[in-house]
Amino acid sequence: MSENYHLDTLAIHAGQEPDPATGAIMTPIYQTSTFVQSAPGEHKGYEYSRSGNPTRTALEELIAAIEKGRYGLAFASGLAAIDCVLRLLNPGDHIIVGNDVYGGTYRLFERVYARYGLKFSWVNQTDLEAVKNAFTPQTRLLWLETPTNPLLALADMRALADAAPGDVLVGVDNTFASPALQQPLTFGADIVMHSSTKYLGGHSDAVGGVLALNDEKLYNELKFLQNAVGSVPGPMDCFLVMRGIKTLTVRMERHSYNGLQIARFLEDHHAVKQVIYPGLESHPQHELAKKQMNGFGGMVSIILESPEAAKRMVSRTKLFALAESLGGVESLIEHPYSMTHASTANSPFPVDTALVRLSVGIEHVDDLIADLRQALE
Numbered sequence: 181m182s183e184n185y186h187l188d189t190l191a192i193h194a195g196q197e198p199d200p201a202t203g204a205i206m207t208p209i210y211q212t213s214t215f216v217q218s219a220p221g222e223h224k225g226y227e228y229s230r231s232g233n234p235t236r237t238a239l240e241e242l243i244a245a246i247e248k249g250r251y252g253l254a255f256a257s258g259l260a261a262i263d264c265v266l267r268l269l270n271p272g273d274h275i276i277v278g279n280d281v282y283g284g285t286y287r288l289f290e291r292v293y294a295r296y297g298l299k300f301s302w303v304n305q306t307d308l309e310a311v312k313n314a315f316t317p318q319t320r321l322l323w324l325e326t327p328t329n330p331l332l333a334l335a336d337m338r339a340l341a342d343a344a345p346g347d348v349l350v351g352v353d354n355t356f357a358s359p360a361l362q363q364p365l366t367f368g369a370d371i372v373m374h375s376s377t378k379y380l381g382g383h384s385d386a387v388g389g390v391l392a393l394n395d396e397k398l399y400n401e402l403k404f405l406q407n408a409v410g411s412v413p414g415p416m417d418c419f420l421v422m423r424g425i426k427t428l429t430v431r432m433e434r435h436s437y438n439g440l441q442i443a444r445f446l447e448d449h450h451a452v453k454q455v456i457y458p459g460l461e462s463h464p465q466h467e468l469a470k471k472q473m474n475g476f477g478g479m480v481s482i483i484l485e486s487p488e489a490a491k492r493m494v495s496r497t498k499l500f501a502l503a504e505s506l507g508g509v510e511s512l513i514e515h516p517y518s519m520t521h522a523s524t525a526n527s528p529f530p531v532d533t534a535l536v537r538l539s540v541g542i543e544h545v546d547d548l549i550a551d552l553r554q555a556l557e
C-alpha cells in the first residue's frame with residue numbers, strides 16, 4: 181500500500197487487502213490458536229497465534245501505516261503495550277515521566293516496575309528545562325502523554341525529542357489525540373503507543389493496545405518480548421479495532437467539533453470554575469496545540485466549585501453515561517479522583533477532587549449541551 185495515500189485512505193485500506201483465497205473485502209477473523217505444518221518448521225508463515233495471527237498482522241500493518249511508522253505491534257490492552265516497552269529496560273535504569281498521566285500508568289510504574297529496580301522521576305513535561313534537568317546517565321526512557329489524562333497538558337514533542345540524549349528512547353502515549361490529530365513519530369518520538377480501547381476502536385467494544393515505531397532493532401526486541409510475555413489480543417478484538425479505525429478520521433472531526441462547542445459552553449457557565457481544553461484560547465498551550473495538532477479532540481476537563489458539585493453533576497447527566505474509559509462514539513462523564521485516577525491518590529500528584537472529565541462523543545452537539553445544562557442546574 182502506497183505510503184503516499186492520505187490518512188483517511190490508509191485507515192480504510194492499509195494492511196487489509198481483500199482476502200486472496202475468497203475475495204472477502206473484510207479481513208477474516210482467523211479464530212484459530214494454531215496452524216498446520218507440512219513438515220516441522222514448514223508452514224505458511226504462521227505457527228501459533230501467540231507468536232502471530234493473520235488478523236493481528238493486518239492490524240499491526242494498519243497501525244504502522246496510520247502512525248507513519250515502519251512497524252506495528254498489537255497487545256491485549258494499552259497497559260500491556262506500555263508494559264512491553266518497560267521490559268526493554270534493566271534494574272537501575274531511570275525513566276522520566278510526565279507528572280500527569282493515566283492512573284494505571286502510574287500504578288504500573290510505581291507499584292510494579294519500581295519493585296524490579298526501575299527508577300522513575302515524575303516531571304512537569306510542559307517545562308522543558310525541568311525535563312532537561314531530570315536526565316541522568318542512567319536515563320533510558322522519556323515517557324510522555326500528550327494531551328495528558330486528565331489535565332490535557334501538552335508535551336512539545338519536537339522540543340523534548342531534541343532535548344533527549346541519543347541513548348534515551350522517547351515514547352509517546354497518543355491515546356487522547358489519535359493519529360488523526362497528531363503523529364508523534366513525525367515529531368521525533370521513537371515509539372508511539374495507544375490504548376486502542378479508546379479512539380482507535382472508537383465503539384467501546386474492545387480492550388487493546390498498540391505500539392508503532394521505525395527502528396528495526398527496537399522492533400525485533402519488542403516483537404521478541406510480545407511473544408515471550410504473551411499479552412496478545414485475540415483475532416476478534418483485532419478485527420473490531422480495525423473496523424473502528426476505518427472511520428477514525430471522520431469521527432475525530434466530529435469529536436473535535438463537539439469538544440470545542442462544549443468547552444465554549446462550559447466556559448460561559450457560572451457553575452464551572454475552570455475549563456481545560458487545548459482548543460480554547462485560555463489553554464496555556466493553545467499555540468503549541470495549533471502547531472502540533474490537526475484538531476483538539478473530544479476530551480474536556482472541568483473543575484467545579486466542590487467535590488460535591490462534581491459528584492452531583494456526573495450523577496445527573498442522561499446522555500453522558502457515568503463510566504470509566506473514553507474515546508467511543510457515545511459521550512461519557514466521570515469523576516477522576518474516585519474513578520480512573522484513584523490509584524494516584526497517594527502520589528505526589530493526586531487529581532483535584534472537584535475535577536470532572538468528559539469524553540465528548542459524536543451525538544448532536546445541541547443534545548449534549550442540553551444534557552450538561554440540566555445536570556449543572
Ligand SMILES: Cc1ncc(COP(=O)(O)O)c(C=O)c1O
Nearest residue numbers: 257258259282329355375377388
Ligand atoms: C492515556 C491512557 N493510556 C493508557 C491507558 C491504558 O489502556 P487500557 O485501559 O487499554 O489498558 C489508558 C486507559 O484509560 C489511557 O487513558
